Amino acid sequence: MAAVEAKERESERTCIVTRRREPPEGLIRFVRGPDGVVAPDIRARLPGRGVWVGARASLVAEAAKKRMFARGLKEQVETPPGLAEDVDRLLEADCLQMLAMANKAGAVTAGFNKVEGLLASGGAAVLIGAADGGADGKRKLHQAARRSGAVWRENDGVPPMVGLFTSSQLDLALGRTNVIHAALAPGGPGASFLARCRRLAAYRGVELDGAPLVAQMMRDVQPEAEGRAGEAMEASGSVAAEDRKLDE
The missing domain is CATH 3.30.1330.30 (Ribosomal protein L30/S12)
Structure with missing residues (x-):
């Protein structure tokens, strides 16, 4: 079991955006093409040095916006517009x-x-x-x-x-x-x-049937829900304080 886990860890790659290590199936590889342009390698078969990005459109867009491909590939590259859409x-x-x-x-x-x-x-x-x-x-x-x-x-x-x-x-x-x-x-x-x-x-970022991803929706609304809960607790505390004053 330990040997299998060690082998799985060896196969993991690091996303240049999140810096998290993941299995290759959860990432997309990018290489520098012969023309100096960043090219997606969705099957991870192209030769040469490559970098990995989490398989999310938002992460690919962030890597392009922040010019992370050049840093990861350690050479000058051109990032084409609409790279996330190309992927x-x-x-x-x-x-x-x-x-x-x-x-x-x-x-x-x-x-x-x-x-x-x-x-x-x-x-x-x-x-x-x-x-x-x-x-x-x-x-x-x-x-x-x-x-x-x-x-x-x-x-x-x-x-x-x-x-x-x-x-x-x-x-x-x-x-x-x-x-x-x-x-x-x-x-x-x-x-x-x-x-x-x-x-x-x-x-x-959708469900397999094309519906909005429920987990993502829950993450999006969680901060707002937590804020409302905090406001409710604060209001409850204020009411309790007023009640104590009346009791006195």
């Missing part, structure tokens, strides 16, 4: 490319009725709902998953739902038209697609 497009394309590969491998089922049938047999590992599709269809698929009696380990007993891509993007990836609902079978292609989608969702 988003690359991560998105990586997901859709994996979806296309899964489709070629026969691991994708498209169409509401077909996906519903796959759920009934317990054969769906990942669900896809177009970002511009209706919420009613996604809800019905979740209901079908629960009726099937199959047990999934997450998402309250239903397969994870990916809602990061529009219908037109799904059309292109799957070579079909009007794709609103799809599902991936258990196995390597589905797992690889899901891992890439989780990375994209984390980068965008």
Whole structure:
């Protein structure tokens, strides 16, 4: 166990923005391109010296704004405008490319009725709902998953739902038209697609289904809530003091 933990720590990299060490899966690597411009290396395969940034759009934007890439790479580099958006497009394309590969491998089922049938047999590992599709269809698929009696380990007993891509993007990836609902079978292609989608969702700061990230929303409102709680406690203390004066 200790040897495994030590090996995991060795593989960790340090984010140049937060200075926190994380596994490579939670970071994005950047290198200096031949033209002297900072280039994202989302698969961490490009040669040469690289630096790592936490896989969040806000962190990439901060690294660009504060010129941290030059310091980390220890040489003059040009940071292109819109670098954070470029990374988003690359991560998105990586997901859709994996979806296309899964489709070629026969691991994708498209169409509401077909996906519903796959759920009934317990054969769906990942669900896809177009970002511009209706919420009613996604809800019905979740209901079908629960009726099937199959047990999934997450998402309250239903397969994870990916809602990061529009219908037109799904059309292109799957070579079909009007794709609103799809599902991936258990196995390597589905797992690889899901891992890439989780990375994209984390980068965008949203849930896997495209909804606002609840945890982030809670962090955003926590300071305000704490401030209100402090004001309430202060007011309560003032009232108690006045009560004591009246008792005297």
